[in-house]
Amino acid sequence: MGTIICFISDQFADFEITLACHKLTQVGQKQVLCAGYNLDPVMSESGLTYKPDLAIKDALNLHEVEGLLIPGGPIRDQKEELTELIQKLDQEEKLLAAVCNGPQYLGRAGVLNRRQFTTSCAVERIIRLGVADPFPREQYLEQRVVQDGHVITAKGRAFVDFSFAIFDYLDIYRDKQAERDQLFADIMDR
Template identity: 25%
Template sequence: MKKVLLLLANGFEAYEASVFTDVLGWNEYEGDGTTQIVTCGMHKQLKSTWGFTVIPEIQVNTVDVSNYVALAIPGGFEEAGFYQDAYHEEFLSLIRQFDEAGKYIATICVGALPVGKSGVLTRRKGTTYHLNNQLRQKQLASYGVDIVNQPVVVDGNIITSSCPATALDVAFILLERLTSVENCQRVKSLMGFQDIE
């Protein structure tokens, strides 16, 4: 089984997290059956940006990176405390461990910011939330990231994206990388995103 660690910071956006659970979950049951998602956080209970409460399966300090093939990080809101967890050294260290092991790291929106802060995107291409005077893109650039103004940017093992609207695209790219183009197309079709041929 290919396990994907869904790393949640307090204040995460529930929609951005749900695309990973849904796409990889559909693959587990209806695709090639090889993926499984495991939720992880810094606390025993987490609140999303809009107050949705989640109990992660494991804590950050118990993760054995060798058990996972990829890391998925949804974004969140500063007002909901997202950066308190996302910029914590334990959170950043886990990102570094996944990158050092050459594993995929898939982020949505400002989920790219802790990846940038961790140092693993330095001198690499990436993107993040692009509206509101490009504040978040400027923050990502301050970590030495080469900002690309595209909805989704893939640089080696790291996938970044510009906003919540790209969330499903990121999840499907990750599924394709972990399985195959054909399997990803099948899951998309079964989920109703394209006609089954």
């Protein structure tokens, strides 16, 4: 069983990753572990409290990690241990999947310098916040979801499409195409 690390921090957009996490564990038989900068509980954007399973620095030593899932949330500083984990997984060509403002972490780690990507964070917002733009804008594509090799990025409003891109990349619906198609149809009918 492979492991997917899910980075969580205060005010992260939990709704953007619940479908992905649910199907990764239930259909893909993956272990999804929440990792924070430390083991302190964090409150998501929805007001729910999550307790990390491990600290990011400890995730660096895990074996059988298949990828890193990064939800959106506020634009904020990045600690070195997250940058190290992203760079390590990038070098190993493991899945790096980030949605909404989540690609900011990939940008700061240098992963987006050589890959096409998308994000919900517009240049105007960065200017209003008065922070350094973490994105190499020349690589930006105005699309709902962008996959460039093992890196998947998506706009926040495309969290369903983002989830399906992850499912397809990890091939969790192998031999279950009808089930995948029905799940997508059910979600789109709501």
